[in-house]
């Protein structure tokens with residue numbers, strides 16, 4: 001039996017970075033193309049694929065690539081028998097029996113999607129052998145699905161105009177992944193998905209675990225720092241952030257860099273995710289924990305008052321929404337924390353961050369990096385969720 005999903009991915013996090021990718025992919029799909037999302041493990045390919053499928057507003061057929069797949073697992077097969085037995089005993093001494101066995105065809109998921117115009121999400125499609133996926137070539141180009149020869153049904157199915165395929169794949173160097181055929185790649189639009197940026201990771205962690213923004217910020221910074229120093233891969237460690245956050249939240253473990261329980265959880269989750277020898281990985285994690293502990297303490301000693309430079313008349317070019325509102329608010333209300341801004345201005349956190357980023361780029365705000373103060377252009381600094389007086 002084929003299950004058709006009417007999935008509505010709940011709590012999809014749509015930060016500006018995610019939105020940019022999603023918008024591009026949606027445009028391609030709306031113009032009739034199929035899309036391939038390629039990227040390292042855990043960057044959010046499957047979640048985005050389901051979100052896009054949901055936006056297309058058609059039922060969804062979900063398929064997971066598998067090394068054991070045969071073409072019949074995609075298109076269907078002759079399954080079972082229909083048996084017809086006719087017993088004719090009109091004259092009771094003469095019995096005539098006709099026995100006929102006939103196989104009947106059962107559509108598999110690709111065929112169903114092509115016939116009905118559903119959206120096919122083919123997750124990690126390159127875990128199936130390339131020759132199995134050959135059937136997709138004519139589906140995507142000629143919009144014809146070719147079925148095995150059979151006298152009882154048509155051998156070609158015209159693909160429904162609303163049929164779309166969204167493929168996802170991991171890089172070819174991953175274990176259990178096959179090379180992708182050029183012909184298939186030539187028929188889809190491939191988007192290389194980067195690891196989620198810091199804001200996206202924070203928002204996902206907050207949404208999915210219910211942890212508060214300050215703790216999410218600490219966990220994400222720790223994982224990203226460890227990830228980049230240990231060369232743990234290209235994924236950015238989103239799944240590790242989610243695991244640490246969920247465990248800390250559910251077991252009320254304090255998210256502090258010097259807290260032994262927190263350190264143990266981080267070690268259990270992070271140390272096995274790097275190719276570094278265990279001792280080296282442990283040393284790196286201790287170094288990261290120590291640095292973050294010191295930088296947090298130094299920051300908390302800084303005053304959180306904001307005295308913006310409103311003696312100079314700054315003419316701001318509004319490049320992103322709410323830039324003026326955020327800047328004016330900072331001028332009028334010194335001493336506000338980043339999290340207060342979202343609540344008090346009634347603006348989404350991601351929009352606040354986009355506005356702050358743009359203000360920084362225009363030289364109106366400064367970003368502090370750890371303990372290093374940049375040359376004084378203005379008196380407002382922003383670092384990791386806090387607006388700080390310099």
Ligand SMILES: Nc1ncnc2c1ncn2[C@@H]1O[C@H](COP(=O)(O)OP(=O)(O)OP(=O)(O)O)[C@@H](O)[C@H]1O
Pocket residue numbers: 011012013014018039040041042043044045046047048168170204208238239242
């Ligand atoms: N935009 C998003 N909104 C909400 N949650 C997300 C988002 N992106 C990713 N996630 C969460 O991050 C985790 C990893 O995402 P996902 O499974 O989509 O990654 P993936 O790239 O498909 O990974 P893999 O290649 O290992 O299958 C999941 O728990 C998912 O729910």
